[in-house]
Amino acid sequence: MSDTRGRVLDAALSCLVAHGFGGTTARAIAQAGGFAPGVIYYHFTDLDDLLVATLAHTCEARAKRYRAELSDVDRAGRAVEVLRTLYDEDTAVGHIAAVQEIYAGARPGSRLAAQLSLETRRWEELAEELLTALLRGKPLASVVRVPVVASAAVAFYLGMETLTHLDGDRSRPAALFDQAARIATVFDRIPRLRRRSS
Amino acid sequence: MSDTRGRVLDAALSCLVAHGFGGTTARAIAQAGGFAPGVIYYHFTDLDDLLVATLAHTCEARAKRYRAELSDVDRAGRAVEVLRTLYDEDTAVGHIAAVQEIYAGARPGSRLAAQLSLETRRWEELAEELLTALLRGKPLASVVRVPVVASAAVAFYLGMETLTHLDGDRSRPAALFDQAARIATVFDRIPRLRRRSS
Amino acid sequence: MSDTRGRVLDAALSCLVAHGFGGTTARAIAQAGGFAPGVIYYHFTDLDDLLVATLAHTCEARAKRYRAELSDVDRAGRAVEVLRTLYDEDTAVGHIAAVQEIYAGARPGSRLAAQLSLETRRWEELAEELLTALLRGKPLASVVRVPVVASAAVAFYLGMETLTHLDGDRSRPAALFDQAARIATVFDRIPRLRRRSS
Amino acid sequence: MSDTRGRVLDAALSCLVAHGFGGTTARAIAQAGGFAPGVIYYHFTDLDDLLVATLAHTCEARAKRYRAELSDVDRAGRAVEVLRTLYDEDTAVGHIAAVQEIYAGARPGSRLAAQLSLETRRWEELAEELLTALLRGKPLASVVRVPVVASAAVAFYLGMETLTHLDGDRSRPAALFDQAARIATVFDRIPRLRRRSS
DNA sequence: CATGAATGAGACTTCATTCAT
DNA sequence: GATGAATGAAGTCTCATTCAT
Secondary structure (H helix, E strand, C coil), rough: CCCCCHHHHHHHHHHHHHHHHHCCCCCHHHHHHHHHCHHHHCCCCCHHHHHHHHHHHHHHHHHHHHHHHHHHCCHHHHHHHHHHHHHHHHHHCCCCHHHHHHHHHHEEEEHHHHHHHHHHHHHHHHHHHHHHHHHHCCHHCCCCCCCHHHHHHHHHHHHHCCCCCHHHCCCCHHHHHHHHHHHHHHHCCCCCCCCCCC | CCCCHHHHHHHHHHHHHHHHHCCHHHHHHHHCCCCCCHHHHHHHHHHHHHHHHHHHHHHHHHHHHHHHCCCCCCCCCHHHHHHHHHHHHHHHHHHHHHHHHHHHHHCCHHHHHHHHHHHHHHHHHHHHHHHHHHHHCCCCHHHHCCCHHHHHHHHHHHHHHHHHHCCCCCHHHHHHHHHHHHHHHHHHHCCCHHCCCC | CCCHHHHHHHHHHHHHHHHHHCCCCCHHHHHHHHCCHHHHHHHCCCHHHHHHHHHHHHHHHHHHHHHHHCCCCCHHHHHHHHHHHHHHHHHHHCCCHHHHHHHHHHCCCCCCHHHHHHHHHHHHHHHHHHHCCCCCCCCEEEECCCHHHHHHHHHHHHHHHHHHHHHCCCHHHHHHHHHHHHHHHHHCCCCCCCCCCC | CHHHHHHHHHHHHHHHHHHHHHCHHHHHHHHHCCCCCCHHHHCCCHHHHHHHHHHHHHHHHHHHHHHHHHHHCCCHHHHHHHHHHHHHHHHHHHHHHHHHHHHHHCCCHHHHHHHHHHHHHHHHHHHHHHHHHCCCCCHHHHCCCCCHHHHHHHHHHHHHHHHHHCCCHHHHHHHHHHHHHHHHHHHCCCCCCCCCCC
16 A cells, blocks of 8 residues: 555645746656655656646545634624634645646646635535525525625635735735634624524 | 837736637747747847736736725625626636646746736635625634635636636636526625724 | 947957956947947957957067067066066056956867967967077076077966956065066176187 | 756857857857757856856866976977967867957956956966966076066967857967977077076 | 656757848 | 948756656
């Protein structure tokens, strides 16, 4: 059973973080992981294949974590708080930077793009769950299409990362979370309507 | 006089649209424009230089158009309507796809990244102007930090494009504009407070 | 009558000094002289032709100067003194650096190489004249083949320049002139034999 | 194990001889050695790096040979004789032509220039050893600064090669060795002074 | 399983030179 | 006489990928 496979995956992730999509070459990955370039092709079909696996790997781990922390959150204020923490974790482990690089570099139509669509869909589902919980019983619920707003949330998150990554200005997400907290407070003040159990 | 410079700019833009950032090589641009690769280097220092110029070129043209159409809009419903039209234009001329590719491909720290920051700032300013007009007199104004939300809007727009570009699903922006229209209607129903002229 | 031709010649020389043989491109010369690249091809067949002319131009000027200063020198001490001054002049006007670059860059068999042979021959002749004057009547004269030693002197001068140029160590020629002066003193102490006028 | 590295080194040397510094391109080297251009970059960082290695390689081999042959020579006549043989060897193996090309082509300030300075220093040291042995006990010793004359000898050797290389006139070195032999004979006739052992 | 040398296509860029104006 | 835009060949170097060991 190959432990090396995991090393390759890790090396690819850290290479993405350190050198970007364009700098994630077979040689660079091999050097980052301390193995020979040929190893990559033993465990993966080609670089695209490796990147697909890397993406799946990091997303799965992070999504599990998100779900664990958000499972019983139903107030916006608390949600923002938790998301801020999770976001900081993302940043710390490099997940964010790597995924953003993959989004940036993947060519439409490639296998990597397909996997990306799949992961995007998963994150949208997660957002839908949270949104549904937050909106339960709120009068605003009738005006909001949950899937659409969930999709908007994912898009926003990705875009914010692209900008932050580019200018390295880490105060941007901070300000955004602050603003979100402010709006969350207003939101949480809106009373829930009585409903039959659903 | 240099009409060719403009042809190079156009070729770069269409190449970005057709082959993405990674596919925008000197050769591909030359082929797209029907000139020799050397021409690029006669008019521009670098591919980077060309891309910077291309970005500035398309952004300037589009920003002018946005400003013209949005100058006297002060209701959200109308704003969404106009933005939808402008967005369709963006899509038609390729502006959007090209800019998104550049965002995706630019390496942090590069000259291109710097220009991108600059353009981002400009779009944020435009968003700020619009937001300020929309919020004037609204009770929500006190809870909203205009610059932060403007920045969020730009981020969202960029992220939406990244996703749309990747999976080619043009129904996403349509759904989002619909949702935005719906929220705009609610928003426009909130009455403005009386204010002293200002 | 073309004054521009002279400007091209000067530009080529200063370009040789500033950027070396390899950096002496048509564009670089044009920029150095403040004219369009096309001008070069109006006055000269090609770059090789220009370099040939440049070499001839600077050598002629310097050779005239050497001959003027050395015409009536017949003692080694004085010769070394004068040569040191002329060498400093060479350095100041860039003659030396330019010629050295041409020697370095010229391909055997090229027209430039042919011109170089010709100029070398001229400098050897000048050296022969000086050597003959210095050796007149000396007992050493019988052991010395003037043309051979003259050729050695030119070779030495060229080699010294190559080394000096490479490491930028201007103390080397200084030390060599000092040593030469020391040997010249010894040489001048050897009495001349009586001879019939010759 | 890398036998190919050696082939690349040899190819570079022969390419230098055959096509000169300017003609020693990656492609030309690859063709000369019968391998793909990419191989060069597998074994060396750079063309510069390869040239540095080539220089070191040939110089080391030759210097060892010089030292072996000259170790116990203390008379000028014999020295000239040995040097003439060594020179013929240099010519035969291409060492001389290659090194001369490198001297000619190296840009001041480059890594190659630095290596060249180093090698120059080594040849000067060798010359110093020989000169010291020849001058031991001679009255002339007091007027001669060994390091300076050693440096002059190296410069002369280099310059002679530049000239010979350019016009392909192999009679020049022959004449010079003849002249040197003649002077050596005179020199060897000067008696050594008595000295305390040292 | 793993290695690392080798390949060859292709990227960017520079340059001498030409030519219409 | 002079200009400067354009060309196309050639140069350096990188990289995904293969393959013998």
